[in-house]
Amino acid sequence: MTRFKLTLLAAAGLALAGPTMVGCASTRTTESAGEYVDDSVITTKVKAAILNEPSLHSLQISVKTYKDVVQLSGFVDSSASVRLAGKVAAGVHGVGSVRNDLVVK
Numbered sequence: 001m002t003r004f005k006l007t008l009l010a011a012a013g014l015a016l017a018g019p020t021m022v023g024c025a026s027t028r029t030t031e032s033a034g035e036y037v038d039d040s041v042i043t044t045k046v047k048a049a050i051l052n053e054p055s056l057h058s059l060q061i062s063v064k065t066y067k068d069v070v071q072l073s074g075f076v077d078s079s080a081s082v083r084l085a086g087k088v089a090a091g092v093h094g095v096g097s098v099r100n101d102l103v104v105k
Contacts, residue, residue: 031066031067035067038068038094039065039066039067039068040065041094042065042068042070042092042094042095043063043064043065043070045092045093045094046063046065046070046088046089046092046095047063049088049089049091049092050063050085050088050089053084053085053088055081055084056076056081056084056085056088057076057077060074060075060076061073061074061076061085061102062074063089065095067096068094068095068096068097069096069097069098069099070089070090070092070095070097070098070099071098071099071101072085072086072089072098072099072100072101072102073101073102074102074103075102075103075104075105076102076103076104076105077104077105078104079104081102081104082100082102082104085100085102086098086100086102
């Protein structure tokens, strides 16, 4: 292969790979692949911590995490359960903050 063809091939490869590499960076409204995995791990840990708390009915509590912010939603039996769920979630390693949107029914 001539040097010109190799240079052209390399330039084409960089042109295709450039947007892919930039696409992995996070912005204010999107997560990188690594952040998504980290948030999935945090979500799993919070769900497990809530499940291990006998006074909480964990099937009625939904947990979502975005950029280390955990959002709790769903229904609980008392305001004490709302506070307890928030405290349990906040105690999980990796949780930056908790948005507690639980509703007492």
